[in-house]
Amino acid sequence: MKKFLILGAGTAGTMMANKLYNTLDVEEWEITIIDQYKTHYYQPGFLFIPFNIYTKKDVIKPKSNFFPSGVKVIYNAIDKIVGEENKVLLEGGRVLQYDYLIIATGTQTHPEETPGLKDKLWYKSIFDFYTIEGAVALQNYFKNFEGGKLVMCISEIPYKCPVAPIEFVCLAEAYFTKKGIRDKVDITYVTPMSGAFTKPVASKMLGDLLEEKNIHVVSDFYLERVDNDKKTIIAYDEREIDFDVLTIVPVNMGSEMIERSGMGDDLNFVPTDKQTLRSEKFENIFVLGDASNIPTSKAGSVAHFASEILMENVMSAIEGRPLLAKFDGHANCYIETGYGKGALIDFNYDTEPLPGTFPLPGIGPFGLLKNTKINHYGKIMFRWIYWHVLLKGKEMPIEAEMTMAGKKRV
Amino acid sequence: MVEKTIAGKSINVNEEGYLIDPSQWTKEIAIEMAKEEGLELSDKHFEILEYLREKTAAGEALSIRKVGKSGIADIKQLYQLFPGGPLKLSSKYAGISKPTSCV
Ligand SMILES: Cc1cc2nc3c(=O)[nH]c(=O)nc-3n(C[C@H](O)[C@H](O)[C@H](O)COP(=O)(O)OP(=O)(O)OC[C@H]3O[C@@H](n4cnc5c(N)ncnc54)[C@H](O)[C@@H]3O)c2cc1C
Numbered sequence: 001m002k003k004f005l006i007l008g009a010g011t012a013g014t015m016m017a018n019k020l021y022n023t024l025d026v027e028e029w030e031i032t033i034i035d036q037y038k039t040h041y042y043q044p045g046f047l048f049i050p051f052n053i054y055t056k057k058d059v060i061k062p063k064s065n066f067f068p069s070g071v072k073v074i075y076n077a078i079d080k081i082v083g084e085e086n087k088v089l090l091e092g093g094r095v096l097q098y099d100y101l102i103i104a105t106g107t108q109t110h111p112e113e114t115p116g117l118k119d120k121l122w123y124k125s126i127f128d129f130y131t132i133e134g135a136v137a138l139q140n141y142f143k144n145f146e147g148g149k150l151v152m153c154i155s156e157i158p159y160k161c162p163v164a165p166i167e168f169v170c171l172a173e174a175y176f177t178k179k180g181i182r183d184k185v186d187i188t189y190v191t192p193m194s195g196a197f198t199k200p201v202a203s204k205m206l207g208d209l210l211e212e213k214n215i216h217v218v219s220d221f222y223l224e225r226v227d228n229d230k231k232t233i234i235a236y237d238e239r240e241i242d243f244d245v246l247t248i249v250p251v252n253m254g255s256e257m258i259e260r261s262g263m264g265d266d267l268n269f270v271p272t273d274k275q276t277l278r279s280e281k282f283e284n285i286f287v288l289g290d291a292s293n294i295p296t297s298k299a300g301s302v303a304h305f306a307s308e309i310l311m312e313n314v315m316s317a318i319e320g321r322p323l324l325a326k327f328d329g330h331a332n333c334y335i336e337t338g339y340g341k342g343a344l345i346d347f348n349y350d351t352e353p354l355p356g357t358f359p360l361p362g363i364g365p366f367g368l369l370k371n372t373k374i375n376h377y378g379k380i381m382f383r384w385i386y387w388h389v390l391l392k393g394k395e396m397p398i399e400a401e402m403t404m405a406g407k408k409r410v
Numbered sequence: 411m412v413e414k415t416i417a418g419k420s421i422n423v424n425e426e427g428y429l430i431d432p433s434q435w436t437k438e439i440a441i442e443m444a445k446e447e448g449l450e451l452s453d454k455h456f457e458i459l460e461y462l463r464e465k466t467a468a469g470e471a472l473s474i475r476k477v478g479k480s481g482i483a484d485i486k487q488l489y490q491l492f493p494g495g496p497l498k499l500s501s502k503y504a505g506i507s508k509p510t511s512c513v
Contacts, residue, residue, distance in 0.1 A: 222485075224485070236474075237493065237494070265471075293471070
């Protein structure tokens with residue numbers, strides 16, 4: 001039997017396990033997926049937990065619900081890949097051989113990279129909402145919060161789901177308004193980028209939206225450290241911002257397993273061909289999802305679009321044909337903006353998010369770069385689609401490749 | 411795109427003043443560009459510029475964090491060398507394109 005290994009059973013790995021099982025000849029191929037944990041988290045749901053919109057129950061399911069029965073599953077931490085010998089070492093000493101390998105170990109948050117972040121205020125007045133623990137701790141904190149300075153700070157780029165911090169401040173604004181204490185809460189959005197978002201048209205739209213909601217934006221702020229006694233964040237250029245409660249996107253890095261394998265860049269992301277999705281180092285290793293260094297958003301929607309291209313290229317590689325399918329970097333993100341509304345952006349490597357309608361030109365129903373009620377339902381529906389369609393690797397009614405139809409150049 | 415004469419050489423830059431073609435770069439251009447913005451370039455500055463040009467030519471993506479690990483200067487010193495925006499400014503003076511932080 002030939003061996004296909006998938007490292008990481010999150011969004012990307014689970015999708016690929018299903019796709020490979022449905023496509024490969026199972027008499028010929030043994031497919032194995034490995035993860036250290038048994039619980040699958042719907043990470044986009046973490047955003048809603050601090051505001052009591054979702055509870056922990058809404059975002060967790062056993063990983064085993066999503067694997068086809070013929071796929072071998074190993075729950076064990078991965079030590080490293082030895083690419084020269086087509087071997088993966090697991091913690092505890094087990095060794096697995098492979099013919100083909102997909103790396104899907106995602107990205108994790110590293111608060112310890114920033115001095116003073118994971119210190120005495122951690123989970124007392126400093127929280128992340130990128131982990132279930134952080135989201136739940138913040139939910140409890142907000143229950144008794146009576147007002148003060150709320151600062152949302154992004155530590156480093158890239159980080160997964162680039163719109164999540166914008167959604168967070170919008171939802172916070174709506175939550176405190178509903179609680180009747182909006183006038184007592186000062187909300188500031190702090191980013192190392194030059195505006196609310198990097199790409200110009202979306203940055204302007206989102207920047208205006210934050211201004212309308214009286215959320216201050218501080219840009220070009222590159223976080224150096226946190227002073228726990230003074231309750232301030234300090235940038236490398238010595239600018240300081242005071243906070244009463246700090247919500248943070250800690251430095252995002254790829255798995256330490258990648259570093260141990262000698263396969264990562266300075267943030268442990270795997271150098272990957274942005275079109276074929278093959279590792280730049282080994283011909284029989286492919287990379288899907290947040291683990292790669294391709295220059296597009298680290299998001300579940302991106303992993304979904306990329307998985308279709310990857311499936312084609314994996315088949316080509318196995319059959320000894322050139323890898324012809326090319327990923328265009330397609331990303332499609334719903335942005336919750338509070339009060340039952342949302343915005344939507346759709347873009348790729350070459351085309352920045354533009355206004356228009358989606359997916360049908362002129363009809364929609366979703367409005368691109370517009371703040372509408374229907375976009376909010378898109379986001380809500382996404383959870384159902386995630387559990388029932390996306391993870392199972394089923395077809396979605398949206399093309400992998402981005403289209404200009406329905407978009408307006410500005 | 412704008413054509414500009416700088417240090418006696420005619421070059422093409424974009425609206426933000428970044429060189430369109432990195433091969434048009436000379437040390438003199440870097441000195442002039444920085445001077446226009448009130449910055450005097452030292453040998454240390456040039457070490458950074460050379461590092462950026464090398465990495466870019468090798469197709470590597472740049473981040474402040476990465477330059478901070480180059481052994482030439484740490485992040486704090488980078489901010490002192492190029493006040494306001496180390497990577498944006500140093501890229502401009504190095505004649506490479508503006509770093510795109512991808513999201
Ligand atoms: C707050 C938040 C909001 C988000 N909102 C959205 C959204 O609205 N839309 C959207 O499209 N995306 C969103 N995302 C992003 C999305 O969740 C991720 O991009 C997606 O889950 C990436 O999938 P992945 O498979 O690459 O990584 P993951 O799903 O994170 O999976 C990686 C897996 O690898 C395993 N692993 C890692 N290292 C090892 C090891 N050494 N040994 C064994 N196992 C290992 C981990 O346990 C994990 O199960 C959001 C993320 C967050 C945090």
